[in-house]
Amino acid sequence: MKNREIADLFTQMADLMEILGQDSFRVNSYRKAARIVGELARPIEDLAAAGELTTLPGIGKSTAQKIEAYLKTGSLTQLEELKAQAPEGLLDLLRLSGLGPKTAMRLWKEAGITSLQDLQQAFEKQDERLALVHGLGPKKMRQLWESLMFIQSAGSRVRLGDADAVMADLVASVAAANDGGRVVPAGSFRRGRETVGDLDLLAEADAQRAEQVVHAFTAASNVRKVIAAGPTKASVQLAGGLQVDLRVVPADSFGSALAYFTGSKSHNVRLREIALKKGLKLNEYGLFEGERRLAGRDEESIYEVLGLPFIEPELREDAGEIEAARAGALPRLVRLDDIRADFHMHTVASDGACTIDEMIQACRKRGYRCMAICDHSASEVQANGLKADRLLQHVRDIRQAAKACKDITVLAGSEVDILKDGSLDYDDSVLAELDFVVASCHSHLSMAAPEATPRIIRAIEHRYVNCIGHPSARLINARAGMEIDIARIAQAAAANDVALEINAHYMRLDLRDTHVRAAVQAGARIVINSDAHNTEELSVMRFGVTTARRGWATPDDVINTWPVKKIRQFLARKR
C-alpha cells in the first residue's frame, strides 16, 4: 500500500513549488491531494487499477495520471523536475518554526544556504552572508537558532493520551483566572486525532479580563518559553517541547471561534464557501451578513444559519461530513456513556497488575454490564502467557469469581496469539472452553499486506475466534506495525461474525480512525477494548470511543453498547 508514500511526494511537490514561488492555488491542490491520498483506507493501487482515482475529491485527471505513472515507474517526473530547480535540503528548512518558503528562497539565493546543516554552520561561524539576507534581523536570527536547536532535540507529534494530561492542567490554570468564563480545548485535540502537533485552547472573556487570562496562561507552571503574547492571543512552549496556542474571544464570538479553531482547516474552508454562496461572511468572530452578526455565540447556531445540522468535532475533516450533513445522513456517533462492556483486560495471571476480583469490581464501578478477562496465551513467554493447563484453571477461577456478581456478566476469555501462518496458539479443545476469544498478532509484525491480510483472515475464519485484537499491531510513534488490507479483513469479519477491535490504549488506537470507517462501511462489527493491565487503565476506553467516532461508528456498530442478551447471541453464532 503506497498511500503514505504518494502523499509524501505530493507534499514535497507543494513545498518545492511554494519555495519556487509558483501559483499558490496549484500548491494548495497538491496539498489537498496529499491529504486525501494519505487518509485513504483503501490501497491507492486498487483505485488506480480500477480506474477510479478521479472519483476521489481533489484528484483530477492530472493528479491521477501522476499517481498512475508513479505506481508504474516508481518515480514522478514532475517532482524530479522541481528538485532540479531547487536544492532538496531547502525542504528541511521549512521544518523550522518562523521560516516559510519565502525565507527559504532568500537563504538560498542571497546567502547560498540550502540545508539545515548549512544554516547551523552559518550561525556557528557567525557567517556574514546571513546579514545580507533581506528581512533577517537579529530577533529573527535568534528565533531560527532556537528553532534549530529545538528540532534537533524534540521528537514528533504527541500522542493523544499524553496531550490529554497536559491539557487538563492547562485548562485548570487558565480557568482559575477567568471568573467562570468558558475555557475549552480546540484544534486537533478536540477532533480527537491520534496525535497532535500542538495544542489549542480557547477562552471566553471580555477585553478587560482578556489580559489576565493571557497572563495566567503564559505564567502556567509548565510553560518553558513564551513565543508570542498579544492582548487576545498567545503562544507558549511547554517543558516537554509541546507548543500551545491560546485565543481569547468575547462571549458573542465564542461559538464561531470554537468552530474556527477546532478546524480542520479544510472543513472550515468548506463552511466559508457555503457562507459565501449565501452572501455571508464567516470568521472567528461570527457569521455576518454585512455588518450584522447572524450567529456566533455557539457552534450550533453557525451550522444552523448555514443550513446544516450540527457536525461533531470528530467528523470535521472534510471527509464527506458536509455532504452527509446536507443529505441528513450524519451518523448518531457512539458516546462514552453508551459503553457498557470491555472485552479485553489482563490480570496477575499473565502480565497484569490486578486480580480477577479487582478488575471485576472496577468494571462494576464503571457501570458495565458485561466484561471479558483475556490474559495472554502460551507463546507470550515474556508476558507470563498461560499454558493450556494454567488457562483451564484460570477459567475456573474466573467463573468462580463471576458467581459472586449478579449485576455484571463476566466472560472467561483469552488473548490468543495468531501465529505466523494464521493458526492459533491453543488447540481447539482448549479454545472450546472459553466464552470469548480475542486473537492478536504479537510477532512477525513487519509483514506486508500480501502476507498479513491472509494471516488475519485465517484467524477470522477460525471457529472459536470472536475478535481480532489490535489488528495492525502498530505502536504510535514507535512501530509501524503490519500493513493490512482493511477492506478484505472487514468483509471477512462481517461474514464470520467476528468483531474488529479498536484497542483503546493511546499507544495503539488500532484500528485507527480511517480503518474503523472502512470496517463500518463493510458491515463489520467493532469492539472497543481497553486492554487494561490494571484497574486504572480501564479509563483509556475514552480514547477508543473517540477513535470510533472519528470512524463514523454508531452504537449499533459497536458491540460494547449492546444488551448482554444480544452479545450472547452474537457470540453463539460463531460455533
Added chain:
DNA sequence: GCCGTTTTCGGCCCGACTGTTTTCAGTCG
C-alpha cells in the same frame, strides 16, 4: 490543479502577531 444550484473559465478563506520596515511582508493557524 480542481471544480461547477452564477459550470468549461475564472475563481479558489481570512485574521493576529512579529519583526522588519518606513508602510508591510512573512508566517502561522
